[in-house]
Amino acid sequence: xxxxxxxxxxxxxxxxxxxxxxxxxxxxxxxxxxxxxxxxxxxxxxxxxxxxxxxxxxxxxxxxxxxxxxxxxxxxxxxxxxxxxxxxxxxxxxxxxxxxxxxxxxxx
Numbered sequence: 001x002x003x004x005x006x007x008x009x010x011x012x013x014x015x016x017x018x019x020x021x022x023x024x025x026x027x028x029x030x031x032x033x034x035x036x037x038x039x040x041x042x043x044x045x046x047x048x049x050x051x052x053x054x055x056x057x058x059x060x061x062x063x064x065x066x067x068x069x070x071x072x073x074x075x076x077x078x079x080x081x082x083x084x085x086x087x088x089x090x091x092x093x094x095x096x097x098x099x100x101x102x103x104x105x106x107x108x
Contacts, residue, residue, distance in 0.1 A: 010038040011047075028069075 006015045022045055024038045056077040058070040078084045 007039055009041045009044060011040055011044050014041060016041055 007018060007021055008015050009021070020041055021039050022042050024040045024045075026032065026036045026038065029036075051073075054074045056072045056074055058072060058077075059067060060070055061067050081087055
């Protein structure tokens with residue numbers, strides 16, 4: 001006697017073998033308090049329209065140190081200032097030194 005296992009889509013209940021499935025992690029949703037994993041048949045992925053090319057993801061750190069990710073449509077983000085491209089170009093990076101600073105103690 002042999003034991004045969006079949007994977008089943010969490011979305012449709014359709015069966016398939018491992019090569020037909022994608023692993024999908026739901027990181028944030030109003031109905032969950034921790035990430036959840038779903039097994040989804042690859043063709044079922046097209047139900048999820050990818051808006052990432054038109055989405056700006058911000059990490060906001062409040063004065064008390066609390067951090068929150070904020071997701072903003074690109075069009076809305078660009079309305080924050082008439083010259084957003086220039087503002088972003090001149091903004092400091094998150095790594096390395098602040099622009100205009102020098103390495104050393106200034107005695108060299």
